[in-house]
Amino acid sequence: DSGVTQTPKHLITATGQRVTLRCSPRSGDLSVYWYQQSLDQGLQFLIQYYNGEERAKGNILERFSAQQFPDLHSELNLSSLELGDSALYFCASSVHPDGSYEQYFGPGTRLTVT
Amino acid sequence: GENVEQHPSTLSVQEGDSAVIKCTYSDSASNYFPWYKQELGKGPQLIIDIRSNVGEKKDQRIAVTLNKTAKHFSLHITETQPEDSAVYFCAANLGGGSNYKLTFGKGTLLTVNP
Numbered sequence: 489d490s491g492v493t494q495t496p497k498h499l500i501t502a503t504g505q506r507v508t509l510r511c512s513p514r515s516g517d518l519s520v521y522w523y524q525q526s527l528d529q530g531l532q533f534l535i536q537y538y539n540g541e542e543r544a545k546g547n548i549l550e551r552f553s554a555q556q557f558p559d560l561h562s563e564l565n566l567s568s569l570e571l572g573d574s575a576l577y578f579c580a581s582s583v584h585p586d587g588s589y590e591q592y593f594g595p596g597t598r599l600t601v602t
Numbered sequence: 603g604e605n606v607e608q609h610p611s612t613l614s615v616q617e618g619d620s621a622v623i624k625c626t627y628s629d630s631a632s633n634y635f636p637w638y639k640q641e642l643g644k645g646p647q648l649i650i651d652i653r654s655n656v657g658e659k660k661d662q663r664i665a666v667t668l669n670k671t672a673k674h675f676s677l678h679i680t681e682t683q684p685e686d687s688a689v690y691f692c693a694a695n696l697g698g699g700s701n702y703k704l705t706f707g708k709g710t711l712l713t714v715n716p
Contacts, residue, residue: 492645521704530706530707530708530709531646531691531706531709532706533703533704533705536703544703546703578645586695586702587695587697587702587704588633588634588695588702589634590636591636591648591704593638593645593647593648594645595644596645
């Protein structure tokens with residue numbers, strides 16, 4: 489158990505809908521990273537927050553957004569969902585502000601768009 | 603572009619044999635190289651990492667070697683056991699400065715046959 493929690497575990501929704509994925513980092517970690525994992529694209533970095541502020545952006549679509557709250561939990565919002573958004577979404581947390589240190593992954597949320 | 607290439611994509615070994623997975627990276631500024639193990643239905647688990655100031659690191663049956671000149675690093679698992687069966691991902695921090703982000707290889711499915 490990494491200490492990172494994610495909810496929900498599974499999510500099934502229809503095209504055009506909006507969903508919110510939630511992540512709680514390990515105790516003491518200030519950084520939260522969001523990743524998308526699909527069979528064809530592998531594990532892709534989406535976005536990072538550090539202590540409430542956006543720190544880095546990766547291959548995140550404009551339809552996706554995220555935020556980190558004062559209690560350090562983070563939410564990833566996916567809107568106008570398309571079939572191709574079906575994937576596993578992971579968050580990871582770290583003590584440090586950049587991608588040069590250990591990241592610990594949560595169990596993921598499996599999103600299915602029908 | 604900046605990427606991490608991983609080989610082989612699948613690897614099948616007999617219990618007790620060694621397994622080696624290799625990765626190359628493109629950014630000469632990269633200085634952090636973690637390896638993750640992902641079991642079915644779970645999030646990636648950090649199993650070992652290495653920084654550019656050392657050439658090798660060991661942890662029981664697992665070792666990682668780094669050749670900065672050639673920009674490649676490898677994971678070595680000795681005395682493999684069936685519970686080592688999983689997908690293994692290498693990663694490197696690409697981007698430099700305060701913009702380091704982890705970029706992952708496509709993964710290696712390791713099967714250890716009893």
